[in-house]
Amino acid sequence: MSARTASPDPDRRGRRERRRQPLRACVRTALERYFASLDGEDPGGLYEMVMREVEAPLLEAVMQHARGNQTKAAEILGINRATLRKKLRAHGLL
Numbered sequence: 001m002s003a004r005t006a007s008p009d010p011d012r013r014g015r016r017e018r019r020r021q022p023l024r025a026c027v028r029t030a031l032e033r034y035f036a037s038l039d040g041e042d043p044g045g046l047y048e049m050v051m052r053e054v055e056a057p058l059l060e061a062v063m064q065h066a067r068g069n070q071t072k073a074a075e076i077l078g079i080n081r082a083t084l085r086k087k088l089r090a091h092g093l094l
Contacts, residue, residue, distance in 0.1 A: 027054075031050075055087065059087060059091060060093065070084055070085065
């Protein structure tokens with residue numbers, strides 16, 4: 001079978017679909033998995049946990065996109081540079 005007639009790789013198709021999902025849908029899916037893993041237990045401090053888990057990779061990705069330029073990163077995030085530096089320090093990224 002040639003590469004053109006081969007059936008698509010289902011794993012690759014799934015990865016492609018996840019990339020097309022809006023960020024909101026990805027977060028919702030992750031939270032649904034989290035709740036399912038609790039096995040009936042109630043989570044505590046969920047808001048803080050989510051913010052802690054999401055903020056660090058957000059900052060890392062934006063800083064990478066801005067090629068380390070804090071002024072540009074702060075503009076992308078819609079926060080001032082001092083706030084960005086405080087958050088970078090809090091996450092050990094500075």
